[in-house]
Amino acid sequence: xADVTQTPRNRxxxxxxxxxLECSQTKGHDRMYWYRQDPGLGLRLIYxxxxxxxxxxxxISDGYSVSRQAQAKFSLxxxxxxxxxxxxxxxxxxxxxVGNTIxxxxxxxxxxx
Amino acid sequence: xxxxxxxxxxxxxxxxEDVTLDCVYETRDTTYYLFWYKQPPxxxxxxxxxxxxxxxxxxxxxxxxxxxxxSTSSFNFTITASQVVDSAVYFCALxxxxxxxxxxxxxxxxxxxxxx
Numbered sequence: 001x002a003d004v005t006q007t008p009r010n011r012x013x014x015x016x017x018x019x020x021l022e023c024s025q026t027k028g029h030d031r032m033y034w035y036r037q038d039p040g041l042g043l044r045l046i047y048x049x050x051x052x053x054x055x056x057x058x059x060i061s062d063g064y065s066v067s068r069q070a071q072a073k074f075s076l077x078x079x080x081x082x083x084x085x086x087x088x089x090x091x092x093x094x095x096x097x098v099g100n101t102i103x104x105x106x107x108x109x110x111x112x113x
Numbered sequence: 114x115x116x117x118x119x120x121x122x123x124x125x126x127x128x129x130e131d132v133t134l135d136c137v138y139e140t141r142d143t144t145y146y147l148f149w150y151k152q153p154p155x156x157x158x159x160x161x162x163x164x165x166x167x168x169x170x171x172x173x174x175x176x177x178x179x180x181x182x183x184s185t186s187s188f189n190f191t192i193t194a195s196q197v198v199d200s201a202v203y204f205c206a207l208x209x210x211x212x213x214x215x216x217x218x219x220x221x222x223x224x225x226x227x228x229x
């Protein structure tokens with residue numbers, strides 16, 4: 001099983017609908033992240049959380065919200081989806097220690113029509 | 114400003130050729146970390162290497178090698194004797210802010226196509 005699991009892996013939704021992407025990890029890491037990938041732009045940070053009580057905005061948080069339900073779970077919500085939120089979304093985790101590696105999930109393809 | 118530039122959008126080589134993917138970064142931090150990730154057609158991100166700013170030694174891992182030069186703010190990635198399975202998008206990334214935040218600045222990515 002993957003250490004970082006994202007659900008759903010693929011979703012098509014309509015403009016104006018609320019959509020939630022879920023992420024769970026089995027690595028026991030405190031830090032979790034949501035990134036968005038657009039063609040030609042690489043990945044950009046949406047939100048990050050250093051522990052259950054800590055939530056921070058990233059580079060492109062407008063139109064998104066997050067919830068850290070537990071150490072292992074970090075969900076991303078689009079309250080009212082719009083077509084330019086069509087992208088590949090990645091969840092990631094790290095333990096924050098020196099030399100740590102950042103582990104990414106397999107990605108969630110979201111299409112807003 | 115923190116920035117990562119991968120000027121090569123797409124590269125196409127024939128199998129067994131060597132290929133170098135360029136990465137240039139900008140940061141005012143004295144301590145920072147640089148990464149390379151591979152994204153195969155299936156979409157997942159595969160970690161390749163992490164290098165801190167105080168370690169300028171080049172690294173070799175099988176057919177992969179990395180050349181880190183602080184003087185030119187570059188962290189280039191070379192694949193020797195490329196194979197079709199190396200076809201993927203490759204991302205260079207910079208960890209910015211204080212060390213070990215996990216907040217990465219990504220380059221735009223370089224799409225590598227290795228033809229048989």
